[in-house]
Amino acid sequence: MNGFEKRANQIKAKIMKTTLEMLRASDPKKVRIADISKLAKVSQVTIYNYFGSKEELIREVFKNYFDKTIRDFEEYMNEGHSLKEKIEHIILLEKESYKDFTPGLIKQLITEDNELSQYIERQYRETTIPLTVRIINEGKESGEISENVTVENVLAFIQLYMNQYESILEMAQKSGDTDNFLEGMVHMFFYGVCGKR
Missing domain, CATH: 1.10.357 (Tetracycline Repressor; domain 2)
Incomplete structure (x- = not known):
């Protein structure tokens, strides 16, 4: 795994960890990409690039x-x-x-x-x-x-x-x-x- 792939995997893991933490406390319908983006400290575009929706x-x-x-x-x-x-x-x-x-x-x-x-x-x-x-x-x-x-x-x-x-x-x-x-x-x-x- 090269440096780019390693970094990409770390960002994805951070987004997923943040989402899991939000799901523990909130209804999935109330979880917004904007809130995940803010808590994970990544752009909304990054989240959409990795996951699509x-x-x-x-x-x-x-x-x-x-x-x-x-x-x-x-x-x-x-x-x-x-x-x-x-x-x-x-x-x-x-x-x-x-x-x-x-x-x-x-x-x-x-x-x-x-x-x-x-x-x-x-x-x-x-x-x-x-x-x-x-x-x-x-x-x-x-x-x-x-x-x-x-x-x-x-x-x-x-x-x-x-x-x-x-x-x-x-x-x-x-x-x-x-x-x-x-x-x-x-x-x-x-x-x-x-x-x-």
């Missing part, structure tokens, strides 16, 4: 964030952790990602951007599901998941949790001890309300 910029920010989350997750999965540690890590990732992209924001972005919706669906199908199945199979091989439980059972159970994660996180925050609450949810995920059999 506000919609494309927001799409790239979301894709970049999603890709990095998956890469970090895959690295963690390859470090030899127990199944319980992996599930705890998934819940922690969900908790952290909701600080950046709330479920409402994600739904809004997906509804309004067909290309982004297709991208998320493809990543879910091609990366997230196979990785989750691998984790479950490793858990079955290590004896951490009962032989009476199928991969489909665990996938369904995880989906139930994820479908209600926004509500679970709200309850965790209201409890006054978010980490302890989520630790209890992890315990119930593995052992149910009666504890280990």
